[in-house]
Amino acid sequence: MSKNLRFKSSKLVDETYRISFKFNNKTYYGYKGDTLASALLANDVHLVGRSFKYHRPRGIMTAGSEEPNAIIQLHDNTSRTEPNVRATEIEIYEGLVASSQNCWPSVNFDIGGINNILSPILPAGFYYKTFMWPKSFWEKYEYFIRKSAGLGKSPKEADPDIYEHKYIHCDVLIIGAGISGIMAAKMSAKNGLKTLLVDEKSFLGGSTIYDNSEFSKINNQITSSWLEKEINEISKLENLEIKTRTSVAAFHGYNFLLARENLTDHLPINQRENKIRHRLLKIRAKKVISATGAMERPLIFDNNDRPGILLSSAIKKYIDLYGVACGENNILFTNNDTAYETAMSLVQRGIKVNAIIDNREQIDSKLSYEVEKNNIRIFKGYTVVDTYGYKRINGLTIMELSKDGQKVIGKKIKLSCDSLGVSGGWTPAVHLFTQSGGKLKFREDDQVFIPNKYPSDQLSVGSCNGDLGLDEITINTVLSVKKFLNINNTDYKTFEIVTAINKSKRNIWLLPSNKILGKTKSFVDYQNDATAKDIKLALREGFRSIEHVKRYTTTGMGTDQGKLGNMHALGIISETAGTKMGEHGTTTFRPPYTPLTFGTIVGRNVGEFFDIIRRTPIHDWHVANNAKFENVGQWKRAWYYPNKNENMHQAVQRESKAARDCAGILDASTLGKIDIQGTDASEFLNRVYTNAWSKLAIGKCRYGLMLNEDGMVYDDGVTTRLDENHYIMTTTTGGAANVLGKLEDYLQTEWPELDVYLSSVTDHYATISVCGPHSKKIVSKVIPDLDFSDEKFPHMSFKNTKIGQIKCRVMRISFTGEQSYEINIQSNYGKSVWEKCMEAGKDFNITPYGTETMHLLRAEKGFIIVGQDTDATMTPIDLQMNWIVSKKKYDFIGKRSLYRSDTIKDNRKQLVGLLTENPEEVLEEGAQIVADIKKLPIEMLGHVTSSYYSPNLNKSIALGVVKGGKKMLGQKLIIPMENKNINVTVADPVFLDKKGERLNAKL
């Protein structure tokens, strides 16, 4: 390496600690404190990526989170590889491996670069316009378009890192530890407020920390030294917590913010083992102070995107903070004074500044005189019209601006350079403020949007509030923070500020060129390759709203959300449309401010902690007996119990047959159970169920159907009257919480006069259901003291009893159509009673069955499952369950809706049974049902809701909903499938034991 681009004694870099890293398979060296960007620049690497659409060579443009170009793929390890990482944000560490993305086969030779040559035929909306026709071809284009689009590669394996979430409550949150954030933190913490200060960088002080020139002083001290003392002081304050490498991603209402604290990304790989990588902070702050600073604007001119073109402030930051020169022959191009500071920083290190091109005709500041003293040429009233160099800028041409700034005049002057710093003035970083719902106003003087109306208890200070000069920042920060925090005394009395900057600025959104616009490539959004030409085209085509122009041109839609170019897009729109800037507003900034990894978002909720898992008290037995499980809500329910070599179908057939031929046993503990007590309990049930409850005798059970107020079936289950004013209601497994919520709602809001109390007891009881012709013998053995005779204990009744010393409730109810007993016992005895039943049933071939068999058995009986055979559009009448709807009751939830004009229609979808012509053919659940396949388009009559092969009937059975199905009994219908049409006949939904004789069957 011949060039010397590294300069000693920089602020951040530790020159005694050398670090090696790999970029595009080549090994480079940097120092501790470097970002990947600064280390690459020190190695004279500017070309780091290709642009999204035209695949133009792109380099590092900024030194912060606003970077649009230098986005790279980090790690080559497949599980940790991460796309779209900004090289300007990554601190280098031993072992870092990164590569360019968005290019193939390499960043130096990228085949997609052909798009740059084709660019005249790739205008805004190209894809929308071109790939629409013919419509059917989209599938063919899509593959190639998707392949050429996209940024980087996602990892193909699970993320091995650890993430966590943490809640933080504080009095004052301060976002940004630049000069105003530091001052605000000191005032807040010293006044006894619990304060949290966060900054996305690894160091405190923002850009003021390297403001070390003789021309910038606070109270007779060099500004950076003054700030360093302040930082020293606040780091000792008790009330203040400081978090660096912590980026606020979202600012929601009520001062609720999300921030990502980056804990290990800067460490050498071997020091990250078992450490938390990122922590997502959920911050609830009583007050929020935004001190997020400002971002420098680029300038919009032809070929303004070449590697080697950086923001002028970035060049200053690289030399002052990292001791890295971005080039040996620099040119600065500006419309304001800040580029002169950069020039001075370079000159002081002996780095050549070839020229400064300034839009302004008059320049009158101490800084500019200082620059002239150093024999740097200043071209006043000039603009850059073109740049040269494909993979790195090597020169540019400038021309004089006309008086009105609309044209270029005079002769072209060509200048050489290897680095160009641009400065278009400053844009306050109001992203988080607007995310929180804050409203902006436009300040004409320097063409910036600044905070206007705060939606919550918050304040913006410093340059994000539009205070761009050191004097304004210091004085206004103290005044506004004092008022905001309601404090009288601070350490800050008076400020003596020395600054050499003059605030004059000549703002031209789109700089004029000697070429026609159509021949230029003046990039507004670097990441998405949107040019000034594209924006003007959008306006010509009739787009007016900034939100529409944004979507049409994709301006501001990259991973950087257009942090650099959005202002220019707005400016060009208003200039072209002849409107005022403020009128258009801005596009909406949405969280996250900078991208978050999925790992950070989900935290510890991965793997077995993804969701809550509920297990029944008998779960371990199911596991030990080879059960397969299915998820029902959060519950793990035994699905089926395969014997050796059995598949699911075989197991279910065996279980179903055993339950009807001898005995089956089911763990029904997951069913929702609600304990209902109070003197008005009966009246309450009358109002919530469709059938009548007042006359239900104590000790009896009844099946009930619950509707929504719109008449649609909501839930069902058996409720038992335990005592005069005491019931226990069962609900579906998935509906338990919602049913309780709904009942509470009515009790509290509509019928507060009712004396009724509800309590969920789902988890308090284990429920074991023993069914089949031998069930009575089995339960008699388990509970020998109880009289199980049909006379004493008939179907739909209940008994309080004991197993040993333990109280339990036994209900004789049936969801299978078989004689069936449900034992409810305190949860922790569930497993032992289950085992007792298994032991007692041994001689009767007692067979444990799971949910699949349960579904099959109930389908044989035509019993519905709410949520499978119903879908919130089914009334009880549609289900052919008129018998359960009381005609006598004056009112119940949903009653009035059952005779609305819509619900009484004949051709509503109604539940029917379906039998296939070929009894071996099992229908697919969800399959469509039609009558006529000749008439196109085919009319869809309904769909199959439940379908099984019944081993007890030796044929295929199904339930389905069909328009006007009630009147179709015996009619032939067709189930059209991919390869064939299946003929079915509409049947009664009760396939087995229509008279219900099995409920009392005796063997």
Added chain:
Amino acid sequence: MFLINCPFCGEREQSEFKAGGEAHIERPKQPTELSDDEWAEFLFMRKNIKGVQFERWNHAHGCRKWFNIARDTSNDQIKAVYKMGEKPPVK
């Protein structure tokens, strides 16, 4: 995310609560007396205004109590929290 001042428990995170739609829609005492249109008015029609809206909330993961809030839908400011059966304290 809102901070909701439950009238029974005090200030809690929004995640503890469940929204229950527009408030002060009383279930008709005699639904059978109503025409289809009148019943539909109760069943389906909601104001969904921009501005201060009265809505029902339930402290689902807390005391399970229902109560009302007055919320400005344009900026999510909660103007008042009040118990069921009470009149809205703000306009």
